[in-house]
Amino acid sequence: MAAKRKNSRKDSSNSLYDIIIYVSLILIVFSLFFIGFSMTGKVVDTDSAIVNVTISGTTAINFTTNFLNLGAGTVNVGSAAATIDSDGNVVGGTGWGNTGNLTLENIGNTNVSLDISFGKSAAEYIGGTSPEYHFKFNNKEAGSCTPADGKSLDSWIATTKTNTTICSSFSFEDNKDEINIGIKLVIPSDSIAGTRSDVVTATATTV
Amino acid sequence: MVKKNVAIALAIIALVLVSVAIYTYISSEHKAPVQEPILTDNQKGQVGVTIQPPEVEDRGDGS
Numbered sequence: 001m002a003a004k005r006k007n008s009r010k011d012s013s014n015s016l017y018d019i020i021i022y023v024s025l026i027l028i029v030f031s032l033f034f035i036g037f038s039m040t041g042k043v044v045d046t047d048s049a050i051v052n053v054t055i056s057g058t059t060a061i062n063f064t065t066n067f068l069n070l071g072a073g074t075v076n077v078g079s080a081a082a083t084i085d086s087d088g089n090v091v092g093g094t095g096w097g098n099t100g101n102l103t104l105e106n107i108g109n110t111n112v113s114l115d116i117s118f119g120k121s122a123a124e125y126i127g128g129t130s131p132e133y134h135f136k137f138n139n140k141e142a143g144s145c146t147p148a149d150g151k152s153l154d155s156w157i158a159t160t161k162t163n164t165t166i167c168s169s170f171s172f173e174d175n176k177d178e179i180n181i182g183i184k185l186v187i188p189s190d191s192i193a194g195t196r197s198d199v200v201t202a203t204a205t206t207v
Numbered sequence: 208m209v210k211k212n213v214a215i216a217l218a219i220i221a222l223v224l225v226s227v228a229i230y231t232y233i234s235s236e237h238k239a240p241v242q243e244p245i246l247t248d249n250q251k252g253q254v255g256v257t258i259q260p261p262e263v264e265d266r267g268d269g270s
Contacts, residue, residue: 017214024217031224035231059246066250072257084256095259102252110246126258183254193260200252 060108061170061204068183071098075189081130085184093187101180103140104202106172112204114145114170115163116181119199122159126196128188133159135200137166140178145170156184169207 068086073095075082082093090096106112118125122133134156139145145167147153157164171177181200 014210017210020214020218021210024214024221027221028217028224031221031228034228035224057246059248061248061250063250063252066252068252068254070254070256072259074259074261077261096256102254104250104252108248112248126256181252185256187256187258189261191258193258195255195257197253197255200254202250202252204248204250206246 055109057110057206058108059110059112059204059206060106061112061114061202062105062107063102063202064105064178065101065103068100068102068181069098070183070185071096072195073097075187075191079189081128081186081188083132083184083186086182101140101182102200104179104181106144106170106177106204108172108204110206111169111171112167113148113165113207114167114179115165115203115205117163117201117203118159118161119201121161122186125198126185126187126191128191130186131188131191132184132186133198134184135159136182136184137179138182139176140180141176143171143176145179163203170204 070084070086073082073084073090073093075093079092082096083089083091084093084096086098086100088097088099104114116135116137118133118135120133122131125131125133136154136156137145138153145153146169148165148168151157151164151166157166167179170179
């Protein structure tokens with residue numbers, strides 16, 4: 001009786017080991033299959049080749065016209081100020097009247113957002129009582145600039161020494177990758193006389 | 208006895224391989240996205256203007 005019980009226990013242990021062996025083998029096979037798939041991405045080997053090329057994004061802009069000369073002039077006697085702009089308009093002054101723009105081109109291969117800042121405030125640039133210093137931007141090539149929120153093309157904006165985002169997207173594509181930047185000044189009669197200049201900084205950031 | 212040892216050895220191997228498979232799966236699912244560096248470029252332009260002093264009319268009488 002005891003021998004029979006012993007034999008029965010032995011059989012049951014044997015079948016347990018069998019189950020462990022079979023389950024282990026199944027797990028090993030599936031694990032190896034999964035690991036191999038994860039590492040190679042393929043289970044079935046196919047004959048294929050890959051042509052791979054990486055084109056790096058380049059962020060680059062360029063002032064193709066980097067100097068805007070508004071010319072020389074004087075505030076008319078009796079006038080509190082002269083208003084001049086880069087479209088050639090002159091009110092309350094004599095001389096000036098130059099036309100032109102700063103022209104900025106996206107010469108990279110990625111769309112960018114565009115910020116503009118100025119080196120001087122109106123007071124530092126022109127001086128006098130209540131001077132004003134504005135800029136505007138427009139598309140030299142249609143579709144170049146998507147104006148940032150709150151900004152629009154051809155609207156005068158007061159300059160700031162900190163960055164002002166003007167284009168949420170400045171395209172790099174040929175035939176739509178150039179904008180013009182114009183300037184307007186209100187020059188008081190008591191402004192600083194002489195030749196004045198200021199630096200405009202354009203900053204492009206990949207979007 | 209041999210069968211027992213074989214079963215234990217296979218069970219250990221299976222356990223290790225299952226652990227590796229799980230680790231491989233988790234690490235591939237939670238791979239950190241590659242962040243492209245933000246690239247910037249600065250360029251400078253210049254705005255110039257000449258402001259001349261107002262011309263004062265000379266009336267010839269010293270005023």
